[in-house]
Amino acid sequence: MPTRHLIALCLALLFTVPVAIAxxxxxxxxxxxxxxxxxxDFKIVAVDRRRAICQEGDEPWVRQALTDATPATLPSxxxxxxxxxxxxxxxxxxxxxxxxLGLPDASGPRKMFDENLLPVLRQSAAFDPPIYYMVSTExxxxxxxxxxxxxxxxxxxxxxxxxxxxQSVNMSLxxxxxxxxxxxxxxxxxxxxxxxxxxxxxxxxxxxxxxxxLSIQSEFAVQMAFVGFIGQNVFKPMELSxxxxxxxxxxxxxxxxxxxxxxxxxxEQSYLQRMTTDEPRNPIRMATVNLLNPMTSDDLRPQFQGAxxxxxxxxxxxxVYQLMQRxxxxxxxxxxxxxxxxxxxxxxxxxxxxxxxxxIDLTNELIAK
Numbered sequence: 001m002p003t004r005h006l007i008a009l010c011l012a013l014l015f016t017v018p019v020a021i022a023x024x025x026x027x028x029x030x031x032x033x034x035x036x037x038x039x040x041d042f043k044i045v046a047v048d049r050r051r052a053i054c055q056e057g058d059e060p061w062v063r064q065a066l067t068d069a070t071p072a073t074l075p076s077x078x079x080x081x082x083x084x085x086x087x088x089x090x091x092x093x094x095x096x097x098x099x100x101l102g103l104p105d106a107s108g109p110r111k112m113f114d115e116n117l118l119p120v121l122r123q124s125a126a127f128d129p130p131i132y133y134m135v136s137t138e139x140x141x142x143x144x145x146x147x148x149x150x151x152x153x154x155x156x157x158x159x160x161x162x163x164x165x166x167q168s169v170n171m172s173l174x175x176x177x178x179x180x181x182x183x184x185x186x187x188x189x190x191x192x193x194x195x196x197x198x199x200x201x202x203x204x205x206x207x208x209x210x211x212x213x214l215s216i217q218s219e220f221a222v223q224m225a226f227v228g229f230i231g232q233n234v235f236k237p238m239e240l241s242x243x244x245x246x247x248x249x250x251x252x253x254x255x256x257x258x259x260x261x262x263x264x265x266x267x268e269q270s271y272l273q274r275m276t277t278d279e280p281r282n283p284i285r286m287a288t289v290n291l292l293n294p295m296t297s298d299d300l301r302p303q304f305q306g307a308x309x310x311x312x313x314x315x316x317x318x319x320v321y322q323l324m325q326r327x328x329x330x331x332x333x334x335x336x337x338x339x340x341x342x343x344x345x346x347x348x349x350x351x352x353x354x355x356x357x358x359x360i361d362l363t364n365e366l367i368a369k
Contacts, residue, residue, distance in 0.1 A: 036132055036179035037151065039144045049128065050203065052184070054135040061192060062135050065199045072207035075215040077264045079124035082218050085263045086113070086121060093262060097226075100255055101234050102333030108233055117225040124218045129177045131206065133184040135199055138163050141185065151181050182206050219264055226256035238340055243347025246291035246366065247339070247354070249313060250320030251332065276318035282307050286315040287369035292347040319365045327358040334358070
């Protein structure tokens with residue numbers, strides 16, 4: 001892996017995304033929508049947006065439980081909220097982006113908002129996956145699976161002769177998401193209040209998890225819109241060398257985080273503090289990474305490449321963040337334009353050029369300690 005590929009890989013590590021909501025696949029790779037197969041002797045019960053399947057005779061209490069389930073407590077960063085804030089702040093943020101990056105005007109950022117960021121948030125805000133709850137018992141589900149009923153989340157563990165449940169649920173943000181069947185299984189000996197509680201708890205857990213995952217994925221999409229714009233429009237044309245890429249990565253990470261903070265209301269300093277400190281679980285410390293002479297995959301064992309990239313990303317972000325805090329306002333844009341115009345030969349020459357534009361020599365912050 002050449003070092004010039006570091007920036008693409010490191011930007012992918014800006015977040016660790018704990019979700020399985022995928023972007024819509026292209027028309028050629030997109031599989032057909034998977035519809036729910038209702039088992040024999042089961043009925044669909046629907047109340048507004050909530051749906052369940054249950055055995056005949058259980059419809060009344062299941063319907064009442066679906067009616068009585070309380071709405072999930074939503075994060076403050078749901079897609080609809082992010083969409084409202086992004087729309088309100090579009091013009092101000094676009095002018096800020098142009099100023100931060102030394103662009104001639106804000107037409108590029110406006111295009112990115114209108115063609116990328118806002119459409120993604122509209123899609124996320126409209127996301128309403130077809131979720132169903134399997135209201136039954138494990139022995140009943142085991143029986144119908146043995147009889148040939150199929151669902152990707154329920155499968156037979158033949159060694160234990162028990163139903164196992166696949167906890168990994170993949171949901172597409174497209175309008176034609178697969179039907180998703182989640183478990184709400186009670187024990188055969190449970191009384192009616194307990195069965196009802198099992199269903200209500202299953203609904204609450206699923207809806208809370210979905211809201212959290214959708215919120216996180218939407219924030220990720222917002223930051224990646226900024227990352228993509230900065231990378232493609234500012235740093236890709238520069239064709240930076242291995243010893244210069246730290247500047248592109250650090251600048252992109254800091255600015256994209258600041259722009260995201262302006263939209264999601266997050267405390268910017270707290271957020272950047274987490275991005276610019278060592279990850280406790282990472283055996284490679286930031287200070288040991290020489291940004292002016294970064295390692296390549298040939299220098300690293302495969303099991304350490306991810307750890308090194310994380311440390312590289314954190315140190316590059318930290319260096320640029322410190323530069324922006326210490327340098328006069330507008331210095332970053334001057335440095336970017338100077339690099340663009342003068343094309344310094346290597347990392348040392350670029351550091352010298354940055355010092356001329358900002359008054360700050362970063363050499364000691366870039367070399368390994």
